[in-house]
Amino acid sequence: MNATDVRISKPVDTNTYPSWLSAIAALVCMLILWQVIVSITQVPAFILPAPLAVVTTFISNFSLLAHHASITLMEILFGLLLGTLLGVTSAITLTLSTSARRWVLPLLVVTQSLPVFALAPLLTLWFGYGMGSKIVMATLIIYFPVTVATFDGLRHTSRAMIDLARTLDASPTATLLQIRLPSALPSISSGIRVATSVAPIGAVVGEWVGSSQGLGFVMLQANGRMQTDLMFAALLCLCLLAYTLYYLVNLMLDLALYWQRDSLSAARDIQ
């Protein structure tokens, strides 16, 4: 074999099945294990209901769960929207203003050491038992990750790009809107992804502290009446809601970051 015969082969992809299939397989395995444990130990249903009982309760109480899930979903969506808007606005202010960085940033970091859940009773007191307090709770939980991710993205815009914009006589507003914000979009997306996964926690914790509607309320009521199967059904509903929301947000962000998709496929083509 001479030197010209040397070839570098591509790494072989050993995963021949899609990732969603392995996720479903893991879930089925977990459910089987759960069913087996319940059958063997004969644990009472009010302590640990069997998965089949949970599914039956989920189907028979579907309209009740759907009604309460729609309330929780509204709280999550409004919280997500408000938290993202406030977070991005704050990050832009912190990036553009030295005084804001000096005075507000340390305050922001210090307030994050305070667990937001501890504020839930206060928020209920201030904003009432309705949707308002839950939206504020979700907004507060979302605000910090979005602010930090956006601020980080805006700060790390390539200096060469900013220099180029200056030599092209771009105004600071044009540089912000056409260069800095799109450059920061991957970081902002990371912040929104984190926010989407924690927003349901904010809404449900708010409902636990004081509410008359929502999945958190259903859980509390079911717990008080020892309807553990309904509690699990509400939990299943919350999981489905959170997962669907995360999936849709992820899809939208992937569409918004179209150039990253193209660069990945270009990199694959080069390989």
Add this chain to the structure above:
Amino acid sequence: MRSAITLESVDLTHSQHRVFKDLSMNFEKGLWHSVLGRSGVGKTSLLRLIAGLQKPDAGEIRFDNNASLKSQVAYVPQDDSLLPWLSIVDNVQLGPRLRGEATSATRERALKLLKDVGLREWRDNLPATLSGGMRQRVALARTLLENPPVVLMDEPFSRLDAITRHELQGVAFELLRGRTVILVTHDPAEALRLSHKVHVLQPGIPSRCPTLELESQPLRGIESDVLMQQLPQLWRLLEVQDSDAIEANSTS
């Protein structure tokens, strides 16, 4: 010959480090000038000063006819700085887009320039789908759309392979013919191939920048006599150390 840019007794300090002291240079109109020097000697700082991205601590930078800086200079950064979310044609018309002046006429001009650099059929692609050499051609077209009399280039060919670099040097030289070009480079052969004048920034305070004037027309071949004859002299100028400069100063 008239000067396009004159630096007079320029001082510059960067992060408490003195970059230039009493630096005076002259760039004649319509010629290709290369600025050579070791890493950290201040080549990029010099371009940033001329581009108006940095202000000197003292001294003066004058343009031809005392024209305003904005209408004079276009800057080609070391990396191509193409915006990954914009198509190739939109990257070329970045200047008008940023200034809110983009029209169908600017798009037409951008398309014409893309044709000149051989990339018209790539106009709707994203930069990620282009090779390094093609991206530099787009950056060149973006510069030409501004129609500047002075073009500042910060090692634009340094990341390319030898053949692509050679080809792109030819394309850039032809397209920028007649303009004043200041090319910062690490490569003495590139400087000798492309320039009318080579300025060597030497380390030490006060700043010194001897100039090598080349006789024949640029875009010289790799076996050109100028390259063979001038390379050793250029090498000697580049080899000057900070301590040599101090010695020379104390002697004088």
